[in-house]
Every structure is written in C-alpha cells, then in structure tokens.
Amino acid sequence: MAKKVLIVTNSFDLHADLVMPLLTARDCAVFRINLDAFPRDYQICQLFTQNKMSSEIRHLPTGASIDLAEVGAVWARKPADFAFASEDLTVQERAYAKMETEHALFGLLYPLDCYWMSHPVALRGSMWKGEQLQRARSMGFRVPASIVTNSPERVRAFKDSVQGDLVFKCLSSPMLGAEAVADEDRIATGLATTIVTDEMMESLDAVSEVPCHFQEYIHKQYELRVTIIAGRIFAAKLHSQDDPRTAVDSRDMSAEILYEATELPDEIKERCLVFVQSYGLNYSALDLIVTPEGEYVFLENNPNGQFLYVEQLIPEFKMLDAVADRLSEEAACRI
The missing domain is CATH 3.30.1490.20 (ATP-grasp fold, A domain)
Incomplete structure (x- = not known):
C-alpha cells in the first residue's frame, strides 16, 4: 500500500489548499497539520518502549489520524504561531507551552525517514542572507x-x-x-x-x-524569479522596469507588469540547481537581476518562497502539478 503525504503549514495557505485535491486525484492520501491550530485541535502520541516505537497524530475536529510510519513524503510549507486550548495563559505559561510544543512536534517529525520538500534543518540552514551571498559568490554568481x-x-x-x-x-x-x-x-x-x-x-x-x-543598487534590464521544484526549473522573466512602482522592488503587486516564461543559459541553470541542492533543498525560489549589459546577479534565496502568484501570471508553468507529482511519486515508491 502506498504511503501518505503529510503537509505541515497553516490554515491560510492557499498553496496547500490547491495541492491537496491534486494529490487526491493522484490516489494519494493526505494529512494536513495547520500549525496555527496546533496543538489545540490535534492530539499526538509518541511512544517508546524497549521493543517498539510508534507515533500518531489525530485531528480532533474530524477524527482523522495518521500513523507516522505511513508517511512517505512531507511538504514543510509555512510556519505559524501555535494555538492552545486555554486562552488565558500567562506570558510565562505561553512561552513554556510554545517551547514544549516545538520539542514535542519536531521530535515527532524530524526522524521521519522519507522524502521532504524540504527538511526543516535544510530550510533553516538556507535562510540566512549573509551566508547565501557568500555561497552564491563562491559558486560563480556575481553578488551586489x-x-x-x-x-x-x-x-x-x-x-x-x-x-x-x-x-x-x-x-x-x-x-x-x-x-x-x-x-x-x-x-x-x-x-x-x-x-x-x-x-x-x-x-x-x-x-x-x-x-x-x-x-x-544595481541597474536592471529585467528580473528573474527562478523556482526550482525537485530539480525542475521554472524561470520567470519580470519586466519590473516597465513601471516605476516595481523599478526598485518588484514585489508591488499593484503594478501589472508582464511576467513571462524564459529560458536560462545552461551555465546559469546549472549554477541555480547546484546552489539549491547544496543546502539539501527540494524546493526553492531564487531572485536574480539581469543587468543592461546582460550579466546575471544573485539577490537572494527563498527556501520556502511563494510560487502561486507566478503560476497565476504564467499558467503554463503548472507548478502546483509539479509539487503534487513529486510528492505523490515519492509517497508511492515508499511501500
């Protein structure tokens, strides 16, 4: 029997909302943990004895449960603040409850010997901007x-x-x-x-x-959002210089600039892949600049960056399907 996919995120994550039915359509069972409702709406049990170890998570409102031995793939999507059954905890009680919950939950999840997109250790190790710049430079990227x-x-x-x-x-x-x-x-x-x-x-x-x-400040011809999903590259060309609202920072979504699919030079493709894989990541989104002279400049790595807005602007990318394909394939091959 094929194993299941575990999604760890929050209740406002539209990416997870859209991937779950795609997994179901692939005959892949899914269990979701919304961290902003955890542990209030969940019950966990991690049992160690001399001859046995077992771990289970139950969703109290629905009664759905998962034995973590059944997990074949984990999608670690987005964090959130925990929610507790008591709303009148003191500041110290809440601080202690948070620390204990982190230890309990991640002590449960970290040992899972399965496919991760991506493991929390890799996510945390790849998030530091200063380290990213140093690593990118060592791999041949120009950095500001x-x-x-x-x-x-x-x-x-x-x-x-x-x-x-x-x-x-x-x-x-x-x-x-x-x-x-x-x-x-x-x-x-x-x-x-x-x-x-x-x-x-x-x-x-x-x-x-x-x-x-x-x-x-590096002058731009255009910008790139390079999303890598399990080794597949989706390179989006952002015409950020077409509107003054996005000339310095392309994240102003009130400006309807053109996003289009583009093909990266082989050398840049390889550099992006090696950079992401060097962290042990199975997903990441890189931001690059292309200068008026055609030089590629690394800005930053987003190990859990959003991608849905890019797919909405470039529908042929099918990144939701790419995520669902890899998670379901990895779960299916771990019998």
Whole structure:
C-alpha cells in the first residue's frame, strides 16, 4: 500500500489548499497539520518502549489520524504561531507551552525517514542572507556589494566606496516584524527595498540600534524569479522596469507588469540547481537581476518562497502539478 503525504503549514495557505485535491486525484492520501491550530485541535502520541516505537497524530475536529510510519513524503510549507486550548495563559505559561510544543512536534517529525520538500534543518540552514551571498559568490554568481552592520561609520564609508546609490533591504521580514505581534501593537506594516536618500543618510545613527543590510543598487534590464521544484526549473522573466512602482522592488503587486516564461543559459541553470541542492533543498525560489549589459546577479534565496502568484501570471508553468507529482511519486515508491 502506498504511503501518505503529510503537509505541515497553516490554515491560510492557499498553496496547500490547491495541492491537496491534486494529490487526491493522484490516489494519494493526505494529512494536513495547520500549525496555527496546533496543538489545540490535534492530539499526538509518541511512544517508546524497549521493543517498539510508534507515533500518531489525530485531528480532533474530524477524527482523522495518521500513523507516522505511513508517511512517505512531507511538504514543510509555512510556519505559524501555535494555538492552545486555554486562552488565558500567562506570558510565562505561553512561552513554556510554545517551547514544549516545538520539542514535542519536531521530535515527532524530524526522524521521519522519507522524502521532504524540504527538511526543516535544510530550510533553516538556507535562510540566512549573509551566508547565501557568500555561497552564491563562491559558486560563480556575481553578488551586489553588501554590508551588514550596526556601525553608522561603516555604512558611510561603504556608500563612498560604492560611488552610487545604496538600497536598504530587510534581512528577515519585509513586514518589519508586524506578522509576529498583535494588531494593536503594530506600528508599521512593511518596508520595500528602498533607495537610501541623503535625508536618510543624515539619520544614519539609528543603524546603531540593530544590524542593518545595505547593498549597492544595481541597474536592471529585467528580473528573474527562478523556482526550482525537485530539480525542475521554472524561470520567470519580470519586466519590473516597465513601471516605476516595481523599478526598485518588484514585489508591488499593484503594478501589472508582464511576467513571462524564459529560458536560462545552461551555465546559469546549472549554477541555480547546484546552489539549491547544496543546502539539501527540494524546493526553492531564487531572485536574480539581469543587468543592461546582460550579466546575471544573485539577490537572494527563498527556501520556502511563494510560487502561486507566478503560476497565476504564467499558467503554463503548472507548478502546483509539479509539487503534487513529486510528492505523490515519492509517497508511492515508499511501500
């Protein structure tokens, strides 16, 4: 009997919503954990005895359950804050509950000897922007001149050395942490990649509060979103320079710029594949720039980056099907 696919995500994940029926159509059984309802809506049991080890997860509202020995593939999609049965936990109680839940859940999942898209250890190891730039450079990519520092003096010297515009880019969350706090505690909702103005340079002492990431601004002919799913490459060409709203940061979806499928040079294809595989990832999305001179420049790696919006703009990519194909195939071959 073919094994099952386990999806670990949150209840707002449209990607998972759309892949699940594709898996069902491939006669592949699926169990989903929504972390924003865990452990409140789930019950787990990991049992160790001298002669036996067993692990089970049950979804309380539906009664559905899965023996983790039945799992042949895991899609680790998106994180979320845990939810607990009691809403009146103290701050310390909630902190302890979160730590214990993390240990319990991931102690249950990490040992699974199956196909992962992708394993949490690989996801975490591949998320650090400074390390990504160093690795990409070592693999032959051009990377922007960059600095991460909490020294205003170092930023001023860096700007002088670049002899052009600088951009500020968030290392972690472009939402400036808004997703991690309650609505009433939010003071800002996000910051796009931003060209540093002379006025900003005059306020540079604020950099001493927290390490900041600055890069040379590289002029673009166009941008690339290169999504890699189990070794398959889906390269999207973004005409970001056609609209001033996306000229610096292409993520402004209010601008209806053209996305189109494109073919990468063989050397760049291979470099992207080797980069992603070097982390042990089975999925990732890379952001690249192509300069007016035709040079390819690495910007960043998104080990769990979104891809649905790209497929919606380039329907022939069929990336949802690519995910479903690989997960179902891997589950089926692990009898």
